[in-house]
Amino acid sequence: EADIYQTPRYLVIGTGKKITLECSQTMGHDKMYWYQQDPGMELHLIHYSYGVNSTEKGDLSSESTVSRIRTEHFPLTLESARPSHTSQYLCASSGTSWGEQYFGPGTRLTVT
């Protein structure tokens, strides 16, 4: 069973607020990913990291930023939340050579 955690699970916040979504894994995986998923739609990769101090933007443009100071921790920050940021955010990690990704439970964000 994969051990990857996300907090908070649900968040309702007003426009303009700064928020950080937390993601931690206890498996020692080098690779970590953030996805955005709207209901009934596909997962879109917004950020990824292949190790400490390594971060890259994904395929979907996002106004968020990420950091990877420790192997187990990959937080995502929105400096100024907007209603268009309302979505589910999924964190994943991978440690095998063939790339299976384990997903956290997700954070459902609503910006009012």
Place this chain on the structure above:
Amino acid sequence: GQNIDQPTEMTATEGAIVQINCTYQTSGFNGLFWYQQHAGEAPTFLSYNVLDGLEEKGRFSSFLSRSKGYSYLLLKELQMKDSASYLCAVRGNQGGKLIFGQGTELSVKP
């Protein structure tokens, strides 16, 4: 470009067999994954194919043909709890990144 196609939705009867198809066009190929996602939950890994052929895991099997850019997920002895979205994802040639299809929403009826 990179593209993954799956049917949007399917319906099947409890106890039956259902096949969910996936076709892909990607820059390079380093494996195909199937995930199950229940509504409001995170995806969970089902299967992985990197070589042509069939991989069987209990009630679930997955098939790959690299020359045709085609895979299918076969679910046998369907149960009500199998009602979920099934995501096809391909690992291309850009490191560990996966490209996901939109998912196939499967409804299992009594």
